[in-house]
Amino acid sequence: MSFIEDLWPLLGATGFMNKARMFSESTSRIISESTATTSCGGIELEACRDDSAAKILKMIAICSILAAGIAGIALPLVGKKRRFLQTDGNLFVAAKAFAAGVILATGFVHMLPDGSEALSDPCLPTFPWSKFPFAGFFAMIASLVTLLVDSLGTQFYERKQENARVKDEPSLDGSLDISGSGVVVMDQNGMKDSKGKVFEDEETGGMHNVGIHAQGSYHKHAHPDGHQVCDGHLLADSQEHSHGHSHGFGGDAEGGARHAVISQVLELGIVSHSIIIGLSLGVSQSPCTIRPLIAALSFHQFFEGFALGGCISQAQFKTLSAALMACFFAITTPTGVAIGVGISSFYNSQSPRALVIEGVLDSISAGILVYMALVDLIAADFLSKRMSCNVRLQVVSYLMLFLGAGLMSSLAIWS
Numbered sequence: 340m341s342f343i344e345d346l347w348p349l350l351g352a353t354g355f356m357n358k359a360r361m362f363s364e365s366t367s368r369i370i371s372e373s374t375a376t377t378s379c380g381g382i383e384l385e386a387c388r389d390d391s392a393a394k395i396l397k398m399i400a401i402c403s404i405l406a407a408g409i410a411g412i413a414l415p416l417v418g419k420k421r422r423f424l425q426t427d428g429n430l431f432v433a434a435k436a437f438a439a440g441v442i443l444a445t446g447f448v449h450m451l452p453d454g455s456e457a458l459s460d461p462c463l464p465t466f467p468w469s470k471f472p473f474a475g476f477f478a479m480i481a482s483l484v485t486l487l488v489d490s491l492g493t494q495f496y497e498r499k500q501e502n503a504r505v506k507d508e509p510s511l512d513g514s515l516d517i518s519g520s521g522v523v524v525m526d527q528n529g530m531k532d533s534k535g536k537v538f539e540d541e542e543t544g545g546m547h548n549v550g551i552h553a554q555g556s557y558h559k560h561a562h563p564d565g566h567q568v569c570d571g572h573l574l575a576d577s578q579e580h581s582h583g584h585s586h587g588f589g590g591d592a593e594g595g596a597r598h599a600v601i602s603q604v605l606e607l608g609i610v611s612h613s614i615i616i617g618l619s620l621g622v623s624q625s626p627c628t629i630r631p632l633i634a635a636l637s638f639h640q641f642f643e644g645f646a647l648g649g650c651i652s653q654a655q656f657k658t659l660s661a662a663l664m665a666c667f668f669a670i671t672t673p674t675g676v677a678i679g680v681g682i683s684s685f686y687n688s689q690s691p692r693a694l695v696i697e698g699v700l701d702s703i704s705a706g707i708l709v710y711m712a713l714v715d716l717i718a719a720d721f722l723s724k725r726m727s728c729n730v731r732l733q734v735v736s737y738l739m740l741f742l743g744a745g746l747m748s749s750l751a752i753w754s
Contacts (some may be wrong), residue, residue, distance in 0.1 A: 387627040396629040397680055400620060400636070401673045407637040408669040411644025415652045416661060429732050431649065432720060436736040438646035439716035440743025442605075445639065446708035448748045450612055450701045451478055457698030462691050474702040481706025485608075489600055489715070496596035598654035601715045605650055606668055608707030609643050613672040615700050621679015622688050631753035638750065640672055642743065646716060 415431065425431060455474035463469070620632050647668055651661050679686070687693060717740065720726060726733055 387625045389626050390624050392626045393624045393629055394680070396626055396633065397621060397676060400629065400633045401676050403633055403637045404617075404640050404676070405669060405673045407641040408644045408672065409665075411641035412648035412651075412665045412668055414645055415648040416665060429729070429735075432726075432732060433735050433739045435646060435649050435716065435720065437739040437743035438642045438649070439712050439720075440740040440745075441639065441642040441747040442646055442708050442716065443712035444744040444747035445612075445643070446705045446712060448751050450705035450708065451475075452751075454478070454698045454701030454705060457694045457701065460691075460694050460698075462689070463694060474698065474705075477699055477702035478706035478709070481703040482710040485604055485707050485710045486714075488604055489710075492600035492604070493597055496599050500596055597719075598650050599656065601711070602647060602650035602654050602656075602664065604707070605647055605711045605715070606664060608704055608711055609647060609668065610671050611700055611707070612704035613640075614675040615697055615704075617672045617675015617677075618679040618686075619688065619697075621676040621681075622683040622686050623679075624683065635750040635753055636672065639747065642747075644668060650715075 418425075418431075451474060454477070455472070458468055458473045460468075467473075616636060620629060620636070623629055648665065651664055656664070688697075721733075721736065721740075726736065
């Protein structure tokens, strides 16, 4: 009975309102403390502070990072017309592996620890920031959202290309039939339903393939097996054959759609952390901090640009679109530095608000970059038939991958 008497006030309207008021006040206090702009520790050493020297170094940083970004992203875009840097060449694959290692290390070694450090800073309220690993949580959510965008974007581009191809190509009587949904299906010795499914006569023991991949699956039976495909000339011939199908479901179109999505999502991940990196450098008044960052960020910008430029080149964008994406990447970090210089007089990088914003953006960037590096850059190349058929290319690519990741990781000592 005493238990019910103690519990009753909490269940009543008065108890509920009191609890709601306390929760509201607690939430308001946490938000207020987390968004405060007052300084909280982390003040730069006065012995290393030199405003005039820092300003000169920032101008050097803008020029150096801009030049590195332009060189990195322009190399695969311009070099695709040169034989030694074509996107289907072994040299390009090895260089792309190095760049993938750089991006992977950027996510794991630079962005994620920085986000974790910012979101667990003693300046922030203990609850909730110290009670939950927000950096890892935001990185995980960013990776899952990137997967969703990656999947939906690829499907959208594939449908768009298929519909455009169907309009341009006439239907061939007897062997091909184009349905109203824009799906090309087999019509010879088989049946086609209204959804584009293909059912070959069961008595002939044939195939039961569904949807837009039916044609590709059908043709796979006519190609050589794995050991024969690894033959250099035969591999090239089979690639040309797959790209030359009149019904248009070759790997070239699907690869173009895939790389179109990869390049745009990768640029989003790079841009989101480039702004933060630029701001951090721009607001600093310490030459001791800026000097090592110039070399580290220039190196980082060059190889991120190379990886992004390779994806843009493989996506086969129009010249104007490719140029706009390249320019947007190249100017992002220098723009962040310039903004940092402009607001350095009143921007407090050690305030709780700045720590929360930087921590969340760094964590999100880490999730995007780790996903893109592992799934769209490393797995896409290292699990391909081309890589498995060329042992020398495998060895060189793995060495370049580990070298890129190792060198980028070592820059954390200075940056």
